[in-house]
Amino acid sequence: MKFISWNVNGIRACVKKGFEEYFHEMDADFFCIQETKCQEGQIDLPFENYLQYWNYAEKKGYSGTAIFTKHKPLTVKYGVGQKEDEEEGRIITLEYENFYLVNVYTPNAQRDLARLPKRLQWEEDLLVYLKQLDEVKPVIYCGDLNVAHMDVDLKNAKSNMGNSGFTLEERGKMSDLLASGFTDSFRFLHPERTDAFTWWSYMAKVRERNIGWRIDYFIVSNCLTKNIKVADIHPHVLGSDHCPIILELDSI
Structure with missing residues (x-):
């Protein structure tokens, strides 16, 4: 079972830069996107054999999430009950x-x-x-989580200490999550890998020099670690300031 996650930084712009070609090439069971930056009716992506679930932000051109899936869910939930979550279109649960x-x-x-x-x-x-959720059944949690957890998750850890996305507080919340029965799938398979990033600034030559951050994740309930076959990053795929990440699991 193949899962893709990608912050597309505007789906309408990303479509003009090869999104659909990559989507078809990967042929994923689940394709999750973040920062769609669109409203209902502003884009039509008629992917055959896929159901689509969109959570739009009320503010135009801002935030938003979507999931394309080959598998009909039992239930669909948007947000976790807080009003702001719903306004900004930040969460979808299948x-x-x-x-x-x-x-x-x-x-x-x-x-x-x-x-x-x-x-x-x-x-x-x-x-x-x-x-x-985890008390009921295993969880696969993905997306742009806007934090580099460890020093190895960004190129210049020392100079970024305390900056947004690398504060002790944000990193601590990620540690709390992982200590609560969840696993970072990429680090599970690649504990020592360096220079593995998912986001790069638009500053000149930054991406070419791979001066980046790993802030996009697939995090799974601990009981699913035995099912992890692939946890990878596709930095060669352009179209956004983020790149896609991949998780493949044996049958759950």
Whole structure:
């Protein structure tokens, strides 16, 4: 079973840069996207054999998530009950017989950390939600989580200490999540790998020199680690300032 996650940084722009070709090439069971930046009716992606679930932000050209899937879910949930989550279109949960798939676009703390308190509250609420799901059946949690967890997850750890996405508080929330019965699938298979990034600044030559951050994840319930076949990153795929990430699981 193949899962893809990609922050497309505007699906309409990404479609003009090869999104559909990559989508068909990967032939995934589940293709999750974040930062769609569109409203209902602004784009038509008629992918044969796929069901589509979109969570639009109320603010135009902002945030938003979507999931394309070959498998009809038992239930679909948008957000986790907080009003702001619904307004910003940041969460979609699909329930299946043997697992939950949770696609998330985590709020950025902002450059001046003005949104850090809200970000930390978001993390606390989401952890409660994920643990509740995990008590029922295993969870596959993916998306742009807007945090580099460890020093190895970004190129210049020392100079970025305390910056948005690499504060002790944000990293601590990721540690709390992983200590609560969840596993970072990429680090599970590649514990020592360096220079493996999923986001690069648009500054000149940064991506070419691979000066990046790993802030996109597939995180799974611990009981699913035995099912992990592939956890990879596709930095060669352009079209966004993020690249796609891949998770392949044996039958759940």
